[in-house]
Structure formats: C-alpha cells, structure tokens
Amino acid sequence: MSIINAAKLDKKLIAHLSHGGDIDDAMSSLxxxxxxxxxxxxxxxxxxxxxxxxxxxxxxxxxxxxxxxLLPCPLISHGGPILAPSxxxxxxxxxxxxxxxxxxxxxxxxxxxxSQDFSKNIIIQTAVDFIVGLRDHGASKGKIMPWPQxxxxxxxxxxxxxxxxxxxxxxxxxxxxxGGGAITIIKQI
Numbered sequence: 535m536s537i538i539n540a541a542k543l544d545k546k547l548i549a550h551l552s553h554g555g556d557i558d559d560a561m562s563s564l565x566x567x568x569x570x571x572x573x574x575x576x577x578x579x580x581x582x583x584x585x586x587x588x589x590x591x592x593x594x595x596x597x598x599x600x601x602x603x604l605l606p607c608p609l610i611s612h613g614g615p616i617l618a619p620s621x622x623x624x625x626x627x628x629x630x631x632x633x634x635x636x637x638x639x640x641x642x643x644x645x646x647x648x649s650q651d652f653s654k655n656i657i658i659q660t661a662v663d664f665i666v667g668l669r670d671h672g673a674s675k676g677k678i679m680p681w682p683q684x685x686x687x688x689x690x691x692x693x694x695x696x697x698x699x700x701x702x703x704x705x706x707x708x709x710x711x712x713g714g715g716a717i718t719i720i721k722q723i
Contacts, residue, residue, distance in 0.1 A: 536575030573623035582630035
C-alpha cells in the first residue's frame with residue numbers, strides 16, 4: 535500500500551508544480567517529505583536506507599536536487615506520467631541499488647576529503663546523476679512528457695476527489711507550518 539500512496543503523492547506533486555508551485559515551496563516540501571515517508575514503508579527501500587544510515591533529509595535532498603537538474607523535462611512516461619525523481623521512491627528496485635552506488639562513491643571520496651557534509655553532497659549528486667541517466671534513457675525511448683502538465687487536475691481538485699476539500703488541505707498546511715507545536719495542539723483537542 536505504501537508504494538501506491540507514494541504514487542498518489544507523485545500525482546499531487548505533478549499537479550502542484552504544474553499549476554504554479556515551486557520545488558522549494560512549503561507545499562512541495564510537504565509532498566516530497568510524505569512521498570519519502572510512504573516509500574520507507576516498503577521493506578526493501580527501508581532496509582537499504584537503514585543499512586546505509588541515511589536520513590530522510592538526504593532523501594528529500596536527492597528528490598529536490600534531481601528535480602532541479604531535470605528541468606525543463608522532469609516528467610517521463612512510466613505507466614503514465616511520473617516525475618523522474620519519484621521513480622527512486624516508487625519502484626523498489628532502484629533506490630537500494632542507487633544507495634549502494636552513492637555510499638560507495640562517498641566512501642571513496644571520504645578518503646580524499648574527510649567531511650560529513652562533503653559525503654552528503656557526494657551521495658546526493660551521485661543519486662542525481664543516476665536519475666538524470668534514467669530520464670535520458672527514457673528520452674532515448676521517446677518517453678519524455680511535456681512539462682508542465684497543464685492538463686493535470688489541480689492539487690485542490692485531487693484533494694476534493696479524495697473527499698478532503700480545500701478546508702482540510704488548508705488545515706493540514708497550517709498544522710504542518712506549526713511543526714512540533716501541531717502535535718501539542720492536536721493532543722489538547
């Protein structure tokens with residue numbers, strides 16, 4: 535079920551970004567964080583992430599930086615439109631292989647420069663290069679899709695179909711902006 539939820543979050547991200555959103559705005563951050571969290575419900579993906587001791591922050595960084603690198607063509611056809619960075623988190627065969635490659639690359643470089651930030655950047659950049667390679671491979675097979683997807687439903691329309699209207703989305707965004715304080719508020723209710 536988690537991979538299905540991650541795919542739904544990809545659709546929401548496509549809608550948000552296609553209709554004026556930015557990869558660095560609060561809504562995109564929320565959607566990417568949720569997509570990563572849902573993907574970690576998959577045993578193979580969670581095992582690979584735990585094995586390498588990577589944080590969700592690094593996974594979100596991989597997603598965000600690869601999206602930026604893929605512009606102006608971040609969307610490919612993979613059984614329908616999908617943002618290329620989402621493939622790592624929706625197809626459980628990609629991320630474990632990519633993380634092995636990324637961490638081994640960072641370990642090689644750590645011998646040259648011993649810095650945790652440098653290792654994090656190497657991991658992110660190696661994953662970005664892999665995702666760009668996936669997209670380029672898709673391009674060679676004619677699988678690049680036009681961007682932005684202006685014919686996609688808006689994020690608000692996707693939320694309404696789910697039975698949660700703009701009011702629920704607004705409340706969710708408000709609580710997300712409060713961070714840890716939101717948990718305290720909810721407990722008091």
